[in-house]
Amino acid sequence: MGSEAEHVLTLDTLNPNVIELQYAVRGPIVIRATEIENEIKAGLKKPFAQVVKANIGDCHATGQKPITYIRQVLALCTYPELLKSNDFPEDAKAQARRILEGCKGQSIGSYTDSCGLMVVREDVANYIGERDGYPADAKDIVLCTGASDGIKSVMTLLLTAKGGIDAAGFMIPIPQYPLYSAAISEFGAYPIPYYLNEKNKWALDVSELERAITEAKPNCKPRAIVVINPGNPTGSVLTKENIKDVIKFAHRHKLFIMADEVYQHNIWAEGAEFVSFKKVLQEMGAPYNKMELASFMSASKGFMGECGYRGGYAEVINLQPEVRAHYYKSISAKLCPPVSGQAVIDCIVNPPKPGGPSYDTYMKEKDDVLAKLKEKAKFVTELFNSIEGISCNEVMGAMYAFPRIYLPEKAVEAAKAAGQTPDSFYCFALLEEMGICTVPGSGFREEPGTFHFRTTILPQMDELKAVLNKFKDFHLNFLAKYK
């Protein structure tokens, strides 16, 4: 494979931040799952017929059907010839025309402004205004290539371009969605982990936030706090009170708030409700309503699950005008987010109106997806809590369960012998024996000494039941084996 001497890039010269970066949702276990799929294709005998990928929140991959209206608008934007067809409803045509009017040359093949099409940004602003009861400004809306891209762009603003104790510190929840830790590694920034309280529905305790920032202050320049609500991987939904506490904390320590609210449509628990950071901040009034806040939304989750279109937006409020100008500039070399993804966002924030030809179907499809997810959230929570050696907070929102597994000492030792974390060891066994691909809790980080795994609640109910029954067998066997 060539000696080191011949290569510019070796493990010694490769960007060390890249070497350090980990993204468990697509990590070693997923690579192994894909290998197994190929082994099955090649005719290798396995104790299962196929691999169930419960590692990633990929709605359509697990059989959820696209919302018809969204795809109609997209098809019309893509191939405007179809605007002449009688097979498409008038409201879809009107929305497609509006988007095309916003595009240069009336083609979604032209670049938009780096922040996205103004018509979509305006529709997003209206959506937020209606959601929160406080107006939003289209100038504060920046469309992006999935929420992932929006998050990284805002983090980029907060970096210090310095290392050591001058590196930018980002407070991130533990457990967290590993995009954050991956970006922190890539950027050479400093992670400030704060533990969510598993005993209290994964709430944020201010005392824990204080502990975390106090410990971190000598080691970095704390710049921002990341909050994921509804939570991934935790499935938690924060109360308004809890959000207020976080805002006050951020104000006290002069932190930029990054609110990852991509699951805002995914609320399942009785009594739980989605309240945006923006709304709470506005309700709290001065001085809080002047704080810098970025909120992220995605086309990938909710009821639409249009992951492949890479649509998303950031609402970034209270930036100094000069800073906002630099923000716009900083994303301009990317040229623009995919225009079809922008169009998906437009359909989500500006859906068919009552009385229009698409309204009933749209609402039926949307409600149907959400009702099924709600049913699965309940089912999964109950099932996990019925199994010996497992406890699981209620899946109140989002698309994941993050059960805690109590592993026997012998299993911990066997893992150590195999050079794996105990939960990786467990998840690998689950994959090899049952063909079920989950993500070990260590990939999201977890409180030392505790072990978890994350599974999505996305498979269709029949499959989910079958999978969880197999899982139960596996788990009890595992406990027996290492007792």
Next chain:
Amino acid sequence: MGSEAEHVLTLDTLNPNVIELQYAVRGPIVIRATEIENEIKAGLKKPFAQVVKANIGDCHATGQKPITYIRQVLALCTYPELLKSNDFPEDAKAQARRILEGCKGQSIGSYTDSCGLMVVREDVANYIGERDGYPADAKDIVLCTGASDGIKSVMTLLLTAKGGIDAAGFMIPIPQYPLYSAAISEFGAYPIPYYLNEKNKWALDVSELERAITEAKPNCKPRAIVVINPGNPTGSVLTKENIKDVIKFAHRHKLFIMADEVYQHNIWAEGAEFVSFKKVLQEMGAPYNKMELASFMSASKGFMGECGYRGGYAEVINLQPEVRAHYYKSISAKLCPPVSGQAVIDCIVNPPKPGGPSYDTYMKEKDDVLAKLKEKAKFVTELFNSIEGISCNEVMGAMYAFPRIYLPEKAVEAAKAAGQTPDSFYCFALLEEMGICTVPGSGFREEPGTFHFRTTILPQMDELKAVLNKFKDFHLNFLAKYK
């Protein structure tokens, strides 16, 4: 607007790399052009009816029509219901089916692998194999969100995560496409500018490369050389001999080669031909054919001009396997490039076949776009060279002319007095007086004491003629004014 004290982000705390970053293609002159457009909308009288945006290579924005076949395949992938329609040709349906088969849940709304769909990567590999006469490996193909994203991902691998004399050095041509300087600023890397030889059709002189790297070596760790061929903004097309020289140079100095070949379909000059770096490297045999090379391609240029879809790919060869694994991992947190952009790439590398129902139209549309661009390349070259005080290398390829303007001493002084570079001063005047938006040469960097601007050759021929006539008047007036 809030005092500094209230903001986390101020000009003092904002990431200094972001403050430094410049991207002229969307810089101050383009911001002003948009303002003028709004002024016109608001009823302000201007000496022109509309602004002509010749600042960006945005094909559909200037009236180029999408290739029908591409949009048909995309519409079918988007809304598979259309597969039942008789209005779509069978070959487009077959290609859409193949792409959908590659998608999880047969939906382009699911995430693909981070490197993109395997079927598209295979098609890309076949395309390259046929183009070069040397096989390509699908594992070396990484699809991306426009070439821009692919370029930044490869640069990321090459960073050192250190500053000062340990920062990674990237050799970039002057003039260059400003994505490179922008990324270098953002990453805190070190630019190593080498001047293209304007007197010799913007060729790369090895002596100049040697000068550049020798001067840079005490100041950074040189890691890569960027070559843009066909050239943006220069319009040059490199000869095979010149490419060989560059490869030998890179080998001598152990540099990773980044070949930006997004304009590979855009060759206009008699006798010029596109030869890929990959092909030359293979032809040269050992030890050169083991060198690390990344080549970038885009859905945005060529004959398709599908900028808004953000499709692109990188072919990255001769990476050490462990390094390649880190490369894959490093892009995994982005989840995947937009699937519709991947589908565009597929149509480009795997177009309709002779005998199929779409072949004739496809070829006609493609040839038509390319023939028109060729005509405009010639027209623009000749026109610029016919004007006093301007010289312009032949637009041999790509989509831009980069004429040199010889400005009178008084104009240079007036610019200085206005606090602008002389070519910015000139381009701003051109915008305010004629409504023509171009990019000052300084945005691409240029040899000190020389002045240029970049204009695209994209407007439709009638408009282009009208624009260039107005330009000529402006220019002669400008010369007269500052004589």
